[in-house]
Amino acid sequence: xxxxxxxxxxxxxxxxxxxxxxxxxxxxxxxxxxxxxxxxxxxxxxxxxxxxxxxxxxxxxxxxxxxxxxxxxxxxxxxxxxxxxxxxxxxxxxxxxxxxxxxxxxxxxxxxxxxxxxxxxxxxxxxxxxxxxxxxxxxxxxx
Amino acid sequence: xxxxxxxxxxxxxxxxxxxxxxxxxxxxxxxxxxxxxxxxxxxxxxxxxxxxxxxxxxxxxxxxxxxxxxxxxxxxxxxxxxxxxxxxx
Numbered sequence: 001x002x003x004x005x006x007x008x009x010x011x012x013x014x015x016x017x018x019x020x021x022x023x024x025x026x027x028x029x030x031x032x033x034x035x036x037x038x039x040x041x042x043x044x045x046x047x048x049x050x051x052x053x054x055x056x057x058x059x060x061x062x063x064x065x066x067x068x069x070x071x072x073x074x075x076x077x078x079x080x081x082x083x084x085x086x087x088x089x090x091x092x093x094x095x096x097x098x099x100x101x102x103x104x105x106x107x108x109x110x111x112x113x114x115x116x117x118x119x120x121x122x123x124x125x126x127x128x129x130x131x132x133x134x135x136x137x138x139x140x141x142x143x
Numbered sequence: 144x145x146x147x148x149x150x151x152x153x154x155x156x157x158x159x160x161x162x163x164x165x166x167x168x169x170x171x172x173x174x175x176x177x178x179x180x181x182x183x184x185x186x187x188x189x190x191x192x193x194x195x196x197x198x199x200x201x202x203x204x205x206x207x208x209x210x211x212x213x214x215x216x217x218x219x220x221x222x223x224x225x226x227x228x229x230x231x232x
Binding site for chain 2: 139
């Protein structure tokens with residue numbers, strides 16, 4: 001099986017995606033919550049949606065899914081579940097790939113409850129970013 | 144005045160406690176077991192006095208403490224937009 005991206009394009013793509021994720025993380029810190037939710041719902045970037053053939057769209061969807069998986073495994077400071085899901089949503093929207101942003105509450109083993117966001121493919125139910133652990137979280141809304 | 148849940152609020156139960164999310168203000172709220180009971184009792188519009196008497200029937204609590212605690216919970220929930228007040232029909 002051939003890798004989705006080859007070195008060094010894999011590294012460059014990951015760095016660019018990390019920059020986008022970090023930029024969105026900063027926006028989340030700066031923008032008030034209601035405004036951010038409005039942007040996530042309205043998705044103004046959809047006006048720049050690319051017109052791709054179904055085959056190209058599938059190809060790029062796999063690449064973005066790989067970027068999201070890798071970023072979720074490696075991200076540290078300056079990245080949250082919301083910033084990663086938001087970045088993924090932006091890229092998928094530009095590619096014309098359907099996606100759902102979910103918000104919920106997850107519960108840690110020490111009893112702490114923390115808000116959680118994740119991105120999902122509405123057609124197959126596949127998770128692009130990690131969702132709630134079974135029995136340790138409750139979904140609240142999606143858009 | 145009747146108290147009722149804001150229909151815009153997204154609610155889910157996690158380990159017997161209710162989590163709320165207000166999509167208009169982007170505010171999350173985790174209720175403790177008593178707050179969750181109040182939320183469940185407000186499934187239908189209810190007057191504050193009726194709510195307090197329901198809570199007194201459930202918990203062995205002093206009437207004055209129950210009233211003051213419930214009033215403070217309700218005022219905070221109203222302020223955060225989780226609950227709404229309506230006129231009885």
